Amino acid sequence: MKNAIPKSVKICAHWHTVRMCEVLKDDGDDLNGEIYHAKAKINLSQSPAASVRVETLWHEILHSIEAQGGLHLKEDAIRILAVGVFQVLCDNPEMRRAALYTHAAPDC
Numbered sequence: 001m002k003n004a005i006p007k008s009v010k011i012c013a014h015w016h017t018v019r020m021c022e023v024l025k026d027d028g029d030d031l032n033g034e035i036y037h038a039k040a041k042i043n044l045s046q047s048p049a050a051s052v053r054v055e056t057l058w059h060e061i062l063h064s065i066e067a068q069g070g071l072h073l074k075e076d077a078i079r080i081l082a083v084g085v086f087q088v089l090c091d092n093p094e095m096r097r098a099a100l101y102t103h104a105a106p107d108c
């Protein structure tokens with residue numbers, strides 16, 4: 001699978017567009033990803049390994065949840081939560097199936 005990154009992701013109440021970029025920079029430093037909350041846009045760098053791109057998408061998703069929820073998490077908290085969510089989803093297919101099943105059948 002060359003690129004499993006979705007073109008859009010619904011996060012809380014808003015659909016976010018996800019765009020792959022050749023290069024992302026912030027004050028000259030390379031970025032793996034960035035989010036524009038008001039525009040509901042996430043930009044991801046295509047440079048890192050595929051697993052890093054997906055982890056970065058989770059990182060930006062958590063920033064969106066943080067912003068929409070009025071939370072004030074430190075960057076380190078976002079970073080470890082993104083790693084943790086990504087790892088749990090990767091290593092526990094039963095959890096992925098359970099989430100999909102319960103989302104599709106809310107009365108279960």
Ligand SMILES: [Zn+2]
Pocket residue numbers: 059063075078
């Ligand atoms: Zn961040």
